[in-house]
Amino acid sequence: MAKAAASARQSGVSRNYPKGERRRAQIIEAAFTAFGQVGYRNASMVQLAAACGVSRAGLLHHFPTxxxxxxxxxxxxxxxxxxxxxxxxxxxxxxxxxxxxxxxxxxxxxxxxxxxxxxxxxxxxxxxxxxxxxxxxxxxxxxxxxxxxxxxxxxxxxxxxxxxxxxxxxxxxxxxxxxxxxxxxxxxxxxxxxxxxxxxxxxxxxxxxxx
Amino acid sequence: MAKAAASARQSGVSRNYPKGERRRAQIIEAAFTAFGQVGYRNASMVQLAAACGVSRAGLLHHFPTxxxxxxxxxxxxxxxxxxxxxxxxxxxxxxxxxxxxxxxxxxxxxxxxxxxxxxxxxxxxxxxxxxxxxxxxxxxxxxxxxxxxxxxxxxxxxxxxxxxxxxxxxxxxxxxxxxxxxxxxxxxxxxxxxxxxxxxxxxxxxxxxxx
Missing domain, CATH: 1.10.357 (Tetracycline Repressor; domain 2)
Structure with a gap:
């Protein structure tokens, strides 16, 4: 999971987007890796938030489910x-x-x-x-x-x-x-x-x- | 669910099997209806047992999961x-x-x-x-x-x-x-x-x- 978070932080996806959209794109990229590592059913929102380098509330702001x-x-x-x-x-x-x-x-x-x-x-x-x-x-x-x-x-x-x-x-x-x-x-x-x-x-x- | 249990009891499937196998066949037939009514994810083993007209322990004896x-x-x-x-x-x-x-x-x-x-x-x-x-x-x-x-x-x-x-x-x-x-x-x-x-x-x- 730590690796996914690091990769999301380093990737610099969507550099030209406003901050909210950039964060959203980073979450999606990290979640892609995280789902792949632990599977969909096994991944909890708490784990996914950690993998994406955001708080649980931050994750829920962009993705309620x-x-x-x-x-x-x-x-x-x-x-x-x-x-x-x-x-x-x-x-x-x-x-x-x-x-x-x-x-x-x-x-x-x-x-x-x-x-x-x-x-x-x-x-x-x-x-x-x-x-x-x-x-x-x-x-x-x-x-x-x-x-x-x-x-x-x-x-x-x-x-x-x-x-x-x-x-x-x-x-x-x-x-x-x-x-x-x-x-x-x-x-x-x-x-x-x-x-x-x-x-x-x-x-x-x-x-x-x-x- | 009551309907599924009743239908399993009445159906008389596999009449020539020993009691254990007959019970197993009745459970399968009732579970077929029950899964169809509530969906796979929503069905609990407790509900399924009720629908099949057996106790939870009885269901687990035939189907552990x-x-x-x-x-x-x-x-x-x-x-x-x-x-x-x-x-x-x-x-x-x-x-x-x-x-x-x-x-x-x-x-x-x-x-x-x-x-x-x-x-x-x-x-x-x-x-x-x-x-x-x-x-x-x-x-x-x-x-x-x-x-x-x-x-x-x-x-x-x-x-x-x-x-x-x-x-x-x-x-x-x-x-x-x-x-x-x-x-x-x-x-x-x-x-x-x-x-x-x-x-x-x-x-x-x-x-x-x-x-």
Missing amino acids: KESLLEAVLEQRELQDEEHFFPSGGAGHDGLVYFAGMIRLVAHNQANPVIVSLFAVLSSEATAADHPARPYFIARYERARRQMQLAIDDLAHRELLRPHVDPSTLAANLIALIDGLQVQWLLSPDAIDMPTHLRSVLRSLISVELA | KESLLEAVLEQRELQDEEHFFPSGGAGHDGLVYFAGMIRLVAHNQANPVIVSLFAVLSSEATAADHPARPYFIARYERARRQMQLAIDDLAHRELLRPHVDPSTLAANLIALIDGLQVQWLLSPDAIDMPTHLRSVLRSLISVELA
């Missing part, structure tokens, strides 16, 4: 992933570039089992009608389907989808595939290589080879 | 689903019959959101290295992949798989698709119809129409 803190961590991860793997705004103007980036993202996830596991647990728990993160995940999946649809529409327009592929259900199906593979990979990392599986699916859908 | 009780509930559900949707031993000697059964099973799941949600949460939580249900889920997914592979091998042998489909990754991919669709459906039931999605995927993989 553990759920809201994890939600911010996952949102931050989503933003970073988009900047890194989908630099053209994540909108996927070029379907081939988009799906090549998706394979790289899945390979990158395979280096972060704890974060992948946190995401799987929270997205499942959030399906409960009264879960505080439910609206966030509904919006996140809608956004993901919409973005991927742009890439699929581009491939359809360029006639790069194989015959018998239904472009109207494909975005939800590919996102479901990626989510579901994470659980199988986390349980049996020697049996499942996620980028290999995604590439083999894309090969059956797209008529040219991806980079 | 809440995890072990839920595991038994899911195992029981798996058995019932197999008997119902894959009557030829679940082994899928005929690939077309197997996948037609899979579409029916997915349609059946769509009538049981709480159980689907429980399964999604527990399978994700079980990815943690120290989770008591981890070995169960590892074995369950291995078994599921192996069974589906028999159906895929049958289709490959009969040359019913479309070109560019890789039969070696297909079982894991289809199981992942079904799991991942559950989360999106639970979050946005109006946007996702699971049997429609599965059927459209199978149409892009298999060269004849399923029943």
